[in-house]
Amino acid sequence: MGVALVQPVRSVVRQPEEGARPGGNAPEDEAGLARRALGGDRAAWNTLISRYQHRVVVSLLARGVRVDRAHELAQETWARLIQQQQKGQLTELRLPNLALTQAAFLAADEARRARRESLAGPVEELPEAHQPVDPSVSAERRLLSEEQLARAQVALRECSSSAQRVFQLACDGQELPHAEVAARAGLSVQRVRQILCEVRKKLRGALEEEAP
Amino acid sequence: MNQPHIQPADAEQYVLGALEPDAAAALEAHTLACPPCALVLQREALLEEQLREVAQASVEEARLEARVIRPARWNRPRVAAAVGVVMAAAAAVTLLVLRPEQTARPGTQDEDFPMMALPLELPEVPERLVACPDLTSQETCASEALARGLLVQYPQGVGEVPRYEGHSGIPTDALSATGPYPL
């Protein structure tokens, strides 16, 4: 993939404000890591990559990218970010959003090129139908309609307050490991995962509900 | 493809990052050979992305509510201190004397927050409406009032100070109250 095609990811994609975080040491730790990574510290990059790699892969899977390609695109995402850092193009490192944006861009770019190539060749050589969701369509837009979001929020408020807290800790973008969520919520890791599955089930139901 | 098909629960555990590396690798390998299972995995991944959106929207919502309790403009450090004091003082007075029709706000924010709709719906100042005029205790006062189901009357943002008139019928005691003061 030609570097010229890469959209420079300079913009800062903001996570929820620090003040919205539920406390603890993770934010400082995160800020320190980001600072070191911006300074070119490879170990810091490796820590960040291992922390966010799975999240990036899952985001690509959600776009219909095959799992092997998702891993490759995730690797390429990090390579691009490190390259940008080395060129001094990164002034801030807000993760995982920056990585998710870069990955979405790579996936959309790849889908565009695949479409172009397939249109130029014979129909029999069309790429396998491995993109049930067109990444270029969903790269920027939100995934939920206002109605779905409202229904999901109602369903979330019906969960116990501790379940809501676990859900927020696990899903608000900080990518806290489940062990950390468990420690903050005073629960076992197993219980945290059980709660997450229960909340997912409830929200899945709310999202799949037909609009009245 | 000899492996059994993927169960949604397995795909969910994969997405949550709860599978052992071997199990995760086996699941991934299976999806490469089995399009229906790839779709199962995609659905779980998509749900995960959607749930992130729900979680972030809740964070946004909490932040908006926090902004209503204590408008950010009231204590923005970049406003020169002196100007800030004058504006905050004006805001505190406005807090007490705003007429109901003057508290109408743009309908774009916090549609469901009770104190927004209230002045428009009720011609009279309701009993549950309180003021928190003391700047030093305003934040705790407002939290206390909200916790007790009372409605704190605030002026509009301070950047554009709303019109107000002297002190029309507001008890002077309200000015020195450190807790919620009934209007």
Ligand SMILES: [Zn+2]
């Ligand atoms: Zn299968």
